[in-house]
Amino acid sequence: MKLRFTKMQGLGNDFVVIDAIRQAFEITPERARFLADRRFGVGCDQILIVEASSTPGVDFRYRIFNIDGEVEQCGNGARCFARYVRDQGLTDKDEIRVETLAGIISPRLGENGLVTVNMGVPIFEPARIPFISDTDAPAQALDVAGTEVTIGAVSMGNPHAVQVVADTEAAPVLSQGPLIERHARFPARVNAGFMQIIGRHEINLRVYERGAGETLACGTGACAAVVSGIRRELLDSPVQVHTHGGDLTIGWDGPGTPVMMTGPAVTVFEGEIEIA
Numbered sequence: 001m002k003l004r005f006t007k008m009q010g011l012g013n014d015f016v017v018i019d020a021i022r023q024a025f026e027i028t029p030e031r032a033r034f035l036a037d038r039r040f041g042v043g044c045d046q047i048l049i050v051e052a053s054s055t056p057g058v059d060f061r062y063r064i065f066n067i068d069g070e071v072e073q074c075g076n077g078a079r080c081f082a083r084y085v086r087d088q089g090l091t092d093k094d095e096i097r098v099e100t101l102a103g104i105i106s107p108r109l110g111e112n113g114l115v116t117v118n119m120g121v122p123i124f125e126p127a128r129i130p131f132i133s134d135t136d137a138p139a140q141a142l143d144v145a146g147t148e149v150t151i152g153a154v155s156m157g158n159p160h161a162v163q164v165v166a167d168t169e170a171a172p173v174l175s176q177g178p179l180i181e182r183h184a185r186f187p188a189r190v191n192a193g194f195m196q197i198i199g200r201h202e203i204n205l206r207v208y209e210r211g212a213g214e215t216l217a218c219g220t221g222a223c224a225a226v227v228s229g230i231r232r233e234l235l236d237s238p239v240q241v242h243t244h245g246g247d248l249t250i251g252w253d254g255p256g257t258p259v260m261m262t263g264p265a266v267t268v269f270e271g272e273i274e275i276a
């Protein structure tokens with residue numbers, strides 16, 4: 001069958017976006033791997049599927065897949081999702097309500113191509129992250145192949161382990177990231193963040209993403225890093241987050257309040273591909 005798609009990117013975190021409202025499409029693990037393959041398919045970090053929602057008061061259902069299967073949340077993808085449904089004429093709203101596996105999010109289109117997303121209230125209870133621990137303390141020791149590192153464990157709808165490093169460019173992202181991703185204390189695996197504090201309102205960040213490896217940017221990773229830094233009294237809201245793909249602005253007013261993420265969303269090209 002011929003599948004219409006749109007290639008989009010948010011700070012270099014790239015996506016294949018599929019309209020499953022105006023065309024019939026069912027995702028399978030084989031199709032996800034094929035579409036994500038950069039040699040034989042389209043190539044992307046994740047596949048975003050736009051579906052109608054059956055929940056009253058919710059505009060769309062947003063599903064996210066990578067080569068390992070379906071995941072709960074993606075911040076850069078959420079911004080691209082909002083830009084896509086507006087540009088494709090699926091809605092005329094500036095702010096939409098979107099159903100995800102992690103709950104309802106509310107992206108809002110702003111000026112200069114920027115999109116702000118209410119990413120929801122961060123989760124610290126270990127069982128809900130999930131993270132094997134007797135405490136929800138902001139800083140926790142984690143043994144990584146014999147090396148003890150200090151992490152902040154938080155869920156932004158998906159699990160994150162954030163550590164502070166002196167220099168993100170010298171940090172062991174590619175060697176330590178995979179070990180943290182599959183650490184036994186994270187039963188559902190985890191995104192590994194490496195955060196360098198520049199100032200009270202500014203950080204550098206690299207993230208080794210669960211199921212994707214290191215990406216140019218990670219929206220939920222940026223949210224988790226800022227939340228972790230504020231909890232550890234290292235940062236104050238709002239925080240500018242510098243990634244290899246560009247900058248995000250993250251705001252958080254503390255426990256019980258949602259995290260607000262602002263950044264760009266860009267359409268790269270539209271196409272059609274034959275899939276089995």
